[in-house]
Amino acid sequence: MPAIKLTFGSTSQFEELGCALSYIVDDHYSESELFALLTAFQPRSVYQVPQSEAEHTTSDPAQVPEATPSGAKKVLTIGMATYDDYDGVYFTVQAIRMYHPEITNKTEILVIDNQPDGPAARELKNLDKIVANYRYFPFGSRNSTAVRDLVFRQANADFVLCLDSHVMLMPGTLQRLIDYFEANPDCNDLLQGPMVAENLNSLHTHFEPVWTKGMYGFWGNDERAEAPDGPPFEIPMQGLGLFACRKDAWVGFNPRFRGFGGEEGYLHEKFRQRGGRALCLPFLRWLHRFARPGGVPYPINWHDRMFNYMVGIRELGLDPNPMREHFREHLGEDSSSEILKVIDQEIHSPFYYFDAIYCLSRGLKNSSWRTMVRRFQAMGIAASVRHFRMFACEGNAHLRTAMSHRAILQEAMQQGLENVLIFADDALFLNETMERLSQSINELKQREWNLFFLGGQPRNTPSPSAVGCSYLSKPTELGSIHSVAYSKRAFEKIASDLPDSQEAMTTWLSRQQGYENYLMKIDGKFIATPSVTTTALLLDHEDERYRSRFTLGEKIN
Template sequence: MADEVGLAALRELVSAPGERFRPRPEPGGAQESRTLTVGMATYDDYDGVYFTVASLLLHHPEVRDRVNLLVIDNHPCGPHAWALKRLELDFPQLRYVPYDRRVGTAARDRIFREAASDWVLCLDSHVQLAPGALAALLAYIDAHPDSGDLLQGPLVSADGRQVSTHWEPRWERLMFGSWATDPRGLDPAAPPFEIGMQGLGLFACRTDAWPGLNPAFARHGGEEGHLHEKFRRAGHTTRCLPAVRWAHRFDRPRTSWTDSTWYQTLLNYLTGFDELGQSHEEAVAQFTAVLGEKAVQQGVADHRAERRNPLHAFDGITCINLDERADRWQALRGRLIALGIRPERIHRQPATPTPADPRVGRALSHRRAVEQAHIDGLESLLVLEDDALFLPDAAATLTAALAELADLPWSLLHLGGARGTAVPGRALGGARGTAVPGRAHIETVTDVTATHALAYHRSAFGPLLDELPDNVHEMTSWIHQHAGLARYLASWSRPDRYRTVPGVCDRTDRTQPVGLG
C-alpha cells in the first residue's frame, strides 16, 4: 500500500501544471553489478532520453540482462527532472542521478563515477543504436576484458547511406574535427581498426581506464580530440568497431541555455590545451579568422586572467544555500563573478535545513559537498557558506598562501576570519595558530576556526566521509558529542590543517544570524 501511495505522489509531481514548485528528485537506489552501463548525461531532454532508452530495450533484447541504464540529470531543478525520475518506474534497470555541479560536456564524467559495471557506454541522450550494435560491443568486451582503449563506432545517416567512421584532425566551423569515412568501416562485419578521433555522441571504455574530463569544461565543445589524446598518453588507442553503428539527432528546436557560444567553446579549447601542455596557436587563429581579432583576444585575455585568479586553484567551488534564501545565493554569486570567477564554475548546493539545530544542517551540508567532490575525483574543493565575503586584499593574500602551501601536504585550508589586522600566530577573530617556519601567509590550526570559507583537499575526503554521519538523526547525536563541525575540525587528528594569514574571507554581517544558523 505504501508503494502505491508513493507512486501516486510521484505521478502527481510529474503531471503538475505550470511552474509549480517541485522538490529536487533523489538519486535512485544502487544497481546490481552488470557487464556494461549505458549512460546518458542530459539537460532538459526528456524526449531524447525516453526514445533512446526505449530503443535500447526494444531493439536489443538479446543483451538486456547484461546492461544497466543510467541517466545523469544535469538540470535536476528543471521542468524535465521529475519526468526523467519517473523513468525508473517504467524501466526497472534504469537509475536516475541528479547532478549539476558541472553543467555541460563535463557532466559525462559522472557516468563513469556512478557506474556499477566494469565497462561504460556513454551516449548522447538522443542517439539510437543499430540492431546488433550493443551485442557487438559486448562481444568485443568479452574478447578483450582488460583493454584500456577508447571504443567508438560509425555514425550512420538517417537514410543509412552516409557512414562516418572517424574525424579528420582539422578545424572546421570553430570545431577541431571533420567527419570522414574509412572504407574499412563500411561493412558492419569488418574487424575493428584504429582511428585518431571521432565525435563523442557514442564512446565506450573500461571504467577503470577512464581518464576523466577536465572539471573546468563547461557547456559544449573542446572535448573531441582532447579525450583521444588523453587515452594515447596513457598508452592506449581509439578503435572503430564497424558493427557499433549509431544515429544522432542533431536538430533540437527547443534549445536551452546550455547550448554553447563560441566564447565558451574557445575557453574549453584553451583549458584543454593547457591541461595537456599544447599550443593555443591553431585554435586562436581559427577563431580569429571567423570572428575577428578583437573578440577572440578578449576571450584569450579572460582565460589568462582566470588562470591567474587564486580561486582557480580549487577544482570546484560549492556554495551552500538554503532554498528559502535565494537572495543570499544571488548576492554571493555576484560577489564571486566580480572576483573573476565564471558563473559556470560556481555550484549552488541546497543546504540541509535543520531549524531546531542549524549546526546539524551545516555539518550535513559540508559532508554532502565533500561527498560529491569525492565521487567526482576532484583534487580540492572550496566550500563557501552563503554569507561569505572576500576582503579587499583577498587575492594577493590567497595567492601568497597557496604558493607557500604548494610543496606541503594539506587536508584543510581555512580562509575565514574577521575584519582587522592579523599577525602570525594569531588569526583574525581571536583564534590561535602556530607559525610555519619559512611561511608568512599560512599557519597551522590549533583552535576553532569558522567554516564559512573552507577548502578541502582530496586527502581529507575519505576520512571525513567515514567520520561524519550522513543523516539528520545520527548527525544530531554526533553534534551533541562534538559541539559542531568547526570545533570538531579544530581538534581533528590530522596535522596538515592550515589557515591563511591574514584571513581572506569574512561574513557579510557578523551581527546577524548566518544563512545556516
C-alpha cells in the same frame, strides 16, 4: 564584413526585419560597434561571459527525485547524461529494449539527469518502474556535457558505453561490443564507431583534427569502416555521441569543464597520453538526432566553449596558439581578444587550483547570493562557482553548515575530485585576495594537506606559522567556517564521520561541541596568512592592518 546570425521563435518576428538589417548594414558599423550592439539585445549573447555557473544550475533538494539504488553488477553499463530531454531518453531506452533484447540481462541503463528539478525529472525517474535494470541518478550542481564523466564513475559494470540521450544503435551492435570487451578484457583504448548519416547510407567514421567554424574537428570518412566485420583501426578523434571503454581505463574529463563543447579531441589525446588508443570499431554503428525544433534547452556560448578548449589544452600540455588564431579569425579580433583575456585571467587565478568551488546560500533569489555573485565577479571566478542550496535547518546554523558540507563532500567523491573549496554566502574578501592567496597556494602545493582555511582564525588566538612557510599558518581556533577547502584525503573520513540525517547530526554536533571543533581535530590543516576572507561578525577580530580592506567586490556608496 562580419556575418550576422539570427534565431527566431516564430514567423511574426520577421516583421520589420529588413528595415532593421538595412539600418545596421548601411551605417557601416565597425566590428566592435556591431558586437556591442548585438550583445545588448539579449541577456546572454554568445559572446557574453556567464555571470555564474549557478545562475542556471541549481537544484532544490525537495524537488529532486531520489537516485535509483544499484542492482546486481552487470557486464556493461549503457549510460547517458540528459538535460530536459525526456523524449530523447525514452526512445533511446526503448530502442535498446526492442532492438537489442539479447543483452538486457547483461546490462544496466544509467541516466544522469543534469536538470533534476526540471520538468522531465519525475518521468525520467519513473522509468525505473517499467524498465528492467534502469537506474536514475540526479546531478544538478553544474550543467555541462562533461557530466558524462559520471556515467563512468557511477557505472556498476566492468565495461561502459556512453551515449547521447538521443542516439539509436544498429541491431546487434551491443552484443558485439560486449563480445569485443570480453575478448579484450585489459583493453585501455577509447572505443567508438561510425556515425550513420540520417539517410542511413553514408558514414562518418571520425573527426579530422582541424579548427573550423568555432570547433576543433569536422566529419571525415575512412573506407575501412564500410565493411561492418572489418578490423578496428585508429582514428585521430570522433564526435562523442557514442564512446566506450573499460571502467578502470577511464581517464576522466577535467572537472573545470562547463557548459557545452570542447571535449572532442581532448578525450582522445588524453587516452593516448595514458598509453591507450582511439579506435573505430566498424560494427559499432549509431544514429544521432541533431534537430531540435523546440530549441536547445541549455545555454550555449562561446565563452564556455573556448574556456573548455583552453583548460584541455593546458592540461595536456599542447600549444594554445592554433586555437587562439582560429577564434580570432572566426569571431574577429575584438570579440575573441575580449573573451580570451577573461579566460586567461581565470586560468591563471589562484582559485584555478581547486577542482570545484561551491557557495552555500538559501537560493538564487536571495540577496546574499546576489551579493556573493558580485564578489565572485570582482575576482573573475563567477562563471566557475557552483551554487549549492543549503539544507533547511531553520534556527540552527551549525546543523545547516554540517549537513550542507557533508552533501558537497559526497558529491566531490562521486565526481572523483582532488579537492573542493566551499564558501558561505557571508564571506568578505580582502582587496589583495588574488595576490595573497597565490602566495598561500604556492606553499600549499608543496605539502600534503587535508583542510585549508582562507580565513576564520580570530586575531586574539594567534596561529603559529607552518614549518618553512611565510604565507601559511596552523590554525588553533576557528571563529567561522565561511571559506574552507577539503582535499581528497579528507573527503571519505569526514563524509563517513558525519551522520546523514538531521536528527542524528544534531546529536553528533552536540557530542563534538560543534562542527568547527570537529575540524580542528583533523591533522594536516592550514590557514592563509594573512587571512583573505572574513565575515561581518569576525571583522572586528581581524588584524588591524587588514581590517578595513575586506572590500573586494563591495558597492561603493
